[in-house]
Amino acid sequence: MADVVARGVRFHVQRLAPAGRVGASTPVVVCLHGLVMDNLSSFYYTLAGPLAAAGADVVLYDLRGHGRSARPPSGYTLDESVADLVALLDALGLRQPVYLVGNSYGGAVALRAAAVRPDRVAGLVAIEAHAIGDGAGEWIERMSNTLTVTALGLAYDDMPGQLRLLGNRKLARSARLADALLNGTTLIDDIAATPPMAGADLSRIARPVLAIYGALSDLAEAGRQLAREVPHCTLCVVPGQAHTVLREATALVRGLVLEWLAPRAGLPVRAATGAGGGQATPASTPRDGSG
Incomplete structure (x- = not known):
């Protein structure tokens, strides 16, 4: 490692x-x-x-x-x-x-x-x-829309926090990382602009x-x-x-x-x-x- x-x-x-x-x-x-x-x-x-x-x-x-x-x-x-x-x-x-x-x-x-x-x-x-x-153009559009919806859910529904309360620490960590990636970077915009x-x-x-x-x-x-x-x-x-x-x-x-x-x-x-x-x-x- x-x-x-x-x-x-x-x-x-x-x-x-x-x-x-x-x-x-x-x-x-x-x-x-x-x-x-x-x-x-x-x-x-x-x-x-x-x-x-x-x-x-x-x-x-x-x-x-x-x-x-x-x-x-x-x-x-x-x-x-x-x-x-x-x-x-x-x-x-x-x-x-x-x-x-x-x-x-x-x-x-x-x-x-x-x-x-x-x-x-x-x-x-x-x-x-x-x-x-x-x-591919249609697929990229669908993926971008899906990621946008996911990003909104992570940001406003506090999915990582809910998973922590349920005791699922591993999934909570994955959700926290996904939240940071989707809502804290240009990834969604970059995927949408992919030729x-x-x-x-x-x-x-x-x-x-x-x-x-x-x-x-x-x-x-x-x-x-x-x-x-x-x-x-x-x-x-x-x-x-x-x-x-x-x-x-x-x-x-x-x-x-x-x-x-x-x-x-x-x-x-x-x-x-x-x-x-x-x-x-x-x-x-x-x-x-x-x-």
């Missing part, structure tokens, strides 16, 4: 090294979590350990304003998140291209990074990534992409558009799952990620597939044979 300062912001970082010596050829995997109520723990308890066991050097961090990282009043756009990522890699001395694994908003950050900083990205996994495709990634933005992503979406998710069409627009994209649709596929189908997602990553990152295939834990394989639809 460590704090790392990048772009003048203090980031909370966890790093899980593989067994044995870490060298220049060791693949680095950086995990990017979702918005507001999320933090690095969503990967720590799902994918990080198996990735490290398979031979990857795994970096997890709380995005600005989230978890144990500092909460500056501004800087919550997608491009600022990409700039944070690159600066953090520099601060950690990681100059080689890395593999990104992003969930929800973290998936959008990973895709944006691959589009604007391909020199720093070797490949990426986008799990339920949003702000993508032709319907969707579509068309040319997606087609210029030259790195290999694994896109994982729940079949019941309202973002499923974004996954299909990724498969159509990104030159080297493999789409896996998980039956019976919605936006919470990482949490609800962890073993299956873990298997998909490790099996996709192993040949690309040079991980031992036996170690990677053995750590997967899932048996079912969703339909995989690469746009071409190089996904």
Whole structure:
């Protein structure tokens, strides 16, 4: 556990090294979590350990304003998140291209990074990534409205205080952090101003992409558009799952990620597939044979 300062912001970082010596050829995997109520723990308890066991050097961090990282009043756009990522890699001395694994908003950050900083990205996994495709504008508007309503409820209904009175300290702390983030920063305005990634933005992503979406998710069409627009994209649709596929189908997602990553990152295939834990394989639809 460590704090790392990048772009003048203090980031909370966890790093899980593989067994044995870490060298220049060791693949680095950086995990990017979702918005507001999320933090690095969503990967720590799902994918990080198996990735490290398979031979990857795994970096997890709380995005600005989230978890144990500092909460500056501004800087919550997608491009600022990409700039944070690159600066953090520099601060950690990681100059080689890395593999990104992003969930929800973290998936959008990973895709944006691959589009604007391909020199720093070797490949990426986008799990339920949003702000993508032709319907992204409507999704961004709905999300902004939802966050605004949530912010008002936190501010005027004293939800953290009510939860404390009920004895739920953990949830009260999460509500307090969400209140500070939604009502004390420009996050909602920054999300509302996020330009969707579509068309040319997606087609210029030259790195290999694994896109994982729940079949019941309202973002499923974004996954299909990724498969159509990104030159080297493999789409896996998980039956019976919605936006919470990482949490609800962890073993299956873990298997998909490790099996996709192993040949690309040079991980031992036996170690990677053995750590997967899932048996079912969703339909995989690469746009071409190089996904």
